[in-house]
Amino acid sequence: MDLDAVRTFVAAADAGRFQDAAATLSITQQAVSKRIATLESRLGVLLFTRAPRGARLTIDGQAFLPHARALLRAEERALASVRPGRRALRVDVIGRRLAPAVLLRGFHRANPDTELDVVTLFDADAAVAALRAGTIDASFRAVTMAARKLPDGIEAARVYDEPVQLLTGPGHELAAARSVTPAELAGHRIWMPGIVDGTEWAVYYDALAARFGLTIEATGPDFGTEPLVDTIADSAALATFVGEDTRLVWPADQDLRRIPLRDPTPVYPHSLLWRGDNAHPSLTALRAHLAATRTERREAETWMPAWAR
Template sequence: MDLEAVRTFVAVAETGQFRRASVDLALTQQAVSKRVAVLERELGVRLFVRTPHGAELTIDGQAFLPHARELLRAAERAVASVRAGRRPLRVDVLNSRGAASGLMRGFHRAHPEVELDVLMMFDIEAAVAAIRSGAIDASFRAVVAPGRPLPEDIVSVRVLDEPLQLLTGPRHALARARSVSVAELAGHRIWMPGIVPGTEWAAYYDDLVAEFGLGIEATGPNFGSDALLDTIADTPALATFMSEQTRLVWPAGHGLRRIPVTGPTPVYPHSLLWHRDNPHPALVALRAHLAATGTGHDAAGTWRPGWVLPR
């Protein structure tokens, strides 16, 4: 379908006149009429009825108009996808309080000239699909969950191994410990209502439980981090895991404790994913920044699942 003919049709529909559309498009009125006629022949319907006041859409024209507009928007997105650097770098950080968000804040401070769109996508499948379609440029994920190999056109690199900490209330049995070993956590109730089956973090904690015999409970509704902190503060028998760089604020009266976990230290692996053919120059800058500021991975005395990609 001739997109210029579609563009001309939309212009006539929005102005209500062939003459005004010709002015907006910098064409002769005859050229506008010719383009519309070509489109009508291709579709096999009449799109306009000429009136003394201009042009009115037929029923078929009214039905075609929203689709015509979507065709033009799709064409604009297609053109924008190959104009590297002329649009913001779009990066998925999963959530606003996690390590990935902190990494992007660091990148923004180092490169304030780079325009960014930071968004949050819950599902890894949706994130990968968005990378492949060009809707986003990159995503921070734990790669890869068992049985979920990445498509061949998606590249990943580990950018951060983030230690887990134990978060307790002031009356918990381990609250005064400077650190706790994984073995010491056996028999303690660790409550994590935010674990969702099928996610990469659910796969991570499943392996952690299997490896060290921990008791992690994901029961009950997930009312968010504030409600989780309230419950941990008020319930001596409960603790939860919190990633080291997760940014949380709680009332002073909660008296919560963040305690390092050792022997080994479970680390949550963060990787950056992108499409191997993505030409956006800011993506190159982001990867270079992460490589220069990263702390490495697979350090001695740490644990992570065997399915995590080393690169």
């Protein structure tokens, strides 16, 4: 149904005269008459009786009027759902327990009136495809322009360098250490069954292993975080890497240890990706918040792959 014709009908019903409806809508009286005639033809009924002093609703016009008003209200709700600033900002994070989700929660605490729709896509390729399609507004991923040629229109900025930690059980050889160097981990078994070849996190940990001579095993099925933590807690030989901001909870009797890595500290480079033509005001606010809260780390004390610099 032509909503302009419906809007004209409501204006004429409220004004009582086609001439006044034309003035309200900033169109000609002839255009008002034509729109209403088209609507009457579509409905198969007369909506007005014309008279020298104006136009009066017929019985059918009176019956249609509340539904016409409902159509216009539905139109306004539909427009509001996608109007910049009214639609929720849709943001992809690599995992709901990982640092990007923590960053997003910090943004929401600082901007509690901002509506967010948080999704989790598989990898950077899926995130870039979703950005190009317009199904998400932004994504936190470990990519930079130096890492890959992003499609035209997709922009990226590194927003957080997250320190990597070693997670061990109480029986592990390094469990009592206050910190360890990456080089000291050579010869130890680092188990990360969640690594998937071709993903950005696999590329990162491959580079980390190559740089410091580490053995990172991705063997065995990935049953999720809790089974991984259970295995690490009971093992004297296995350890795993976790981000400093990864949210983990375990029973007190497991006595797991999160051990900082030092000299240098490997950091995972989280970047924010977005479409350059996206005018959503909450996206602008998110970018400004991340820029204002970013912590600069001394490059000499940290390590990240060359493609991330």
